[in-house]
Amino acid sequence: MSTVSSEIISQIEQLNREYISALDSLDMTAWLNCFNKKGQYNFISEENHRRNLPIAFMLDDCYKRLQDRVTQVVDIQADSTEHYQTRHFTQLMSVEALDNGQYQAEFNYSIYYTRRDSNQTQILCVGRYMDVIEIAENAVNFIKRKAVTDTNVLPRYIAYPV
Amino acid sequence: MAHTTSQDPLLTWPKKYNEIPKAVFEMEELWPKELETIFYGEEWHPIVHRAEIPNPGDYKAAELGEMPIFAVHGEDGVIRVFQNTCTHRGTSLITESSGNKKELECPYHRWLFNLQGDLVGCPNSRDYSPSFDKKDFGLAKLRVEEFCGLFFVTMSDKTPPLKEYLGESFYEPLSRVLGGDGRLKLIGYQKVMYDCNWKAYCDNDGYHAPLLHKAFALLNWQGGKGVQNVSENGHLSFESELKIPDDITALEDGSILDFKGTETSTGSIVQMQFPVTVYSKHMDMLNIRYAFPKGPKGIEVHYAYFSHEDDDEEMVAHRIRQSSNLLGPCGLISMEDASVFSRIDKGNKTPGNAIFQKGVEDEHVLSFTVKQNDESGNLPRWEHYRKRMGFERSES
Structure with a gap:
């Protein structure tokens, strides 16, 4: 990380905190605000990622899809989902400068979930975020957040982005 | 029972x-x-489509009931399904969900099987029991039938042929799920x-x-x-x-x-x-x-x-x-x-x-x-x- 200033690293970590805080409070508008108009989100198994198999669990490859992800969570599936509370834990592993104010970052993540019916806590999934972040004058956003999960067999259906 | x-x-x-x-x-x-x-009875169970293991040596692990099995694409182009167990002392041979192997080796005593399931090597075999014959120790193969590239297994010899078992009202639409001709x-x-x-x-x-x-x-x-x-x-x-x-x-x-x-x-x-x-x-x-x-x-x-x-x-x-x-x-x-x-x-x-x-x-x-x-x-x-x-x- 030697080529990237501590100020930049701090901005990237702040963006990541906003992201996981949005999900842990299920504030989908705040989640969407972590991306800019070039934003893409992908949640994929490590197995598919490693084997170059493109099928993902969630594949939002344009900003409109990100907006529709919000619609899906807030409007479409709200009454059929058994709600669960998540808690995301992340650790920044690397940051590299790209061109045009863009940075490539990688975070490890582990996500716990607590079911409302049983109030028991289990691991939802573990993996890494492979990110491209754009830092402009007044904005720090994800252009790309790819959540690659080592948990190739999910322990349950997943209703919200991770 | x-x-x-x-x-x-x-x-x-x-x-x-x-x-x-x-x-x-x-x-x-x-x-x-x-x-x-x-x-383990008279039913057919789909295990793998050819598109999942398209090349010789490609394998995919699966389970039938509680029994570990795997499908492997042989050097001869034939897809076979075997019990995932060495015929010597039972050690599992495949440990990943999928991959590619040239041959199947048990790490325990280095028994070696080819992709067709034949036992081709077993160290110090002159000290084996009098009745030992390599030919009797190939991998345990399951009965297999194919439809549009999809391979099914059954544990029973009595299970009717696959198309009869599925019936036309089932296999005809299935062929369309499988792209019409199975070229997936x-x-x-x-x-x-x-x-x-x-x-x-x-x-x-x-x-x-x-x-x-x-x-x-x-x-x-x-x-x-x-x-x-x-x-x-x-x-x-x-x-x-x-x-x-x-x-x-x-x-x-x-x-x-x-x-x-x-x-x-x-x-x-x-x-x-x-x-x-x-x-x-x-x-x-x-x-x-x-x-x-x-x-x-x-x-x-x-x-x-x-x-x-x-x-x-x-x-x-x-x-x-x-x-x-x-x-x-x-x-x-x-x-x-x-x-x-x-x-x-x-x-x-x-x-x-x-x-x-x-x-x-x-x-x-x-x-x-x-x-x-x-x-x-x-x-x-x-x-x-x-x-x-x-x-x-x-x-x-």
């Missing part, structure tokens, strides 16, 4: 055909009998564990579709005309016209629901093969759902998605984004099913029977005439299950 004889039945079945004892989802004692009579390419998997008994997972019906799936209503997605075909041995095949509105106002990006179609791809197909496999073709998604019960509780489902060899790049990209977002454990359409599986399981820890209604014209007659949105199409499956398990119907 003395306790499973007819003198001492584990369960007595209700008299009426539309009543299913809730205990059938909950009694752990049923599992050994289900293994014996269903998973794997585009990936979604794997998930569902928290329910395997029978709850495959008890989904035609009645729920427009009611549970809020997505259908929100997208103003009207069900087209359709049929359900049911067979005496418990297979169920839904086929319906697709009616997707031109303008989907609920979504910013309606292209996710585009139906581009191909010659063999007219309607929407969902098929449930006894005991646990689902196949589907919604819009441009070609999907096999391999399912592996983990004992009496929990079922691991592997959604495998495919494109067709003749697809252009645009079609492949469309299949990828549609499959990734609409089906599976996070999908816009099918996540709701997943939610119901675990709720069925919780709710059935109560006494009495689950009672099917929609489409039931006479509770005392098993009917094979089923309309598109009836739930009675599941009843022949339950009857097949009852017979396999040897449960008697009660007199009153």
